[in-house]
Amino acid sequence: KQEVTQIPAALSVPEGENLVLNCSFTDSAIYNLQWFRQDPGKGLTSLLLIQSSQREQTSGRLNASLDKSSGRSTLYIAASQPGDSATYLCAVSKTSGSRLTFGEGTQLTVNP
Amino acid sequence: GAGVSQTPSNKVTEKGKYVELRCDPISGHTALYWYRQSLGQGPEFLIYFQGTGAADDSGLPNDRFFAVRPEGSVSTLKIQRTERGDSAVYLCASSPKRNHKGGELFFGEGSRLTVL
Numbered sequence: 001k002q003e004v005t006q007i008p009a010a011l012s013v014p015e016g017e018n019l020v021l022n023c024s025f026t027d028s029a030i031y032n033l034q035w036f037r038q039d040p041g042k043g044l045t046s047l048l049l050i051q052s053s054q055r056e057q058t059s060g061r062l063n064a065s066l067d068k069s070s071g072r073s074t075l076y077i078a079a080s081q082p083g084d085s086a087t088y089l090c091a092v093s094k095t096s097g098s099r100l101t102f103g104e105g106t107q108l109t110v111n112p
Numbered sequence: 113g114a115g116v117s118q119t120p121s122n123k124v125t126e127k128g129k130y131v132e133l134r135c136d137p138i139s140g141h142t143a144l145y146w147y148r149q150s151l152g153q154g155p156e157f158l159i160y161f162q163g164t165g166a167a168d169d170s171g172l173p174n175d176r177f178f179a180v181r182p183e184g185s186v187s188t189l190k191i192q193r194t195e196r197g198d199s200a201v202y203l204c205a206s207s208p209k210r211n212h213k214g215g216e217l218f219f220g221e222g223s224r225l226t227v228l
Contacts, residue, residue: 041221085184098160100145104154
C-alpha cells in the first residue's frame with residue numbers, strides 16, 4: 001500500500017526566504033506526482049505535475065523535483081511572500097486516471 | 113461552469129439521517145473523483161468515475177456510502193444512516209480525460225458535512 005509522508009508538518013519563515021518542502025513515498029512505481037496548494041476552508045489548487053519520466057517542473061517561483069527511484073520529491077519556493085501561506089500537499093498516482101494518494105501536508109506561514 | 117462546483121458548501125445533519133452531496137464537474141471532463149478530508153489530514157480517495165461508470169469504488173468505507181453519475185456529468189454522493197465519524201469535507205475533482213496533461217485534477221471547494 002502506497003504511503004506518502006510530508007516533512008515538516010508545519011513551517012514558519014520570514015518573507016523573502018527560499019524554502020524547501022519535502023515529500024516521500026514508499027512505492028516508487030508511480031505514474032505521476034502532483035503538488036497542490038490548499039487555503040483554509042478551500043479546495044485544492046494544482047501547482048505542479050511531474051510525470052514519472054521527468055525530473056523537475058517549474059512554474060514561476062516554484063520548482064518541483066522528482067527522484068522516483070528513491071521515492072522523494074521536493075517543492076522549492078523562491079523568495080517567499082505572505083501570500084504563499086497555505087497548506088501544501090503532495091500526491092502520487094499509480095496509473096493514468098487512478099486514485100491519488102496524498103500526504104498530510106505542510107502548513108506554511110510566511111511572516112511579513 | 114468555469115470550475116468544479118459542489119453543493120451544498122455546508123451541511124449539518126443529525127445522526128441517522130440521509131445526505132446527498134452534489135458535484136458539477138468542469139464541462140467536458142470525463143473523469144470524476146470523490147475524496148474525503150478530515151481536519152489536519154490529506155484527502156482520502158472514495159470513488160472514481162470514467163463517464164457514467166464507477167471505474168474504482170474501493171475507497172468507499174462501507175455500504176452506507178454510494179455515488180452515481182447517471183449521465184456522465186453531474187455526480188451525487190449519497191450517505192445513508194449518517195454517523196458522527198462521517199463528519200468531514202467531501203471534495204470532488206474532475207479531469208479532462210485519460211492521459212490529458214498527465215492526469216491533472218481540478219478540485220472543487222468541497223462540501224463540509226457535520227453530523228451531530
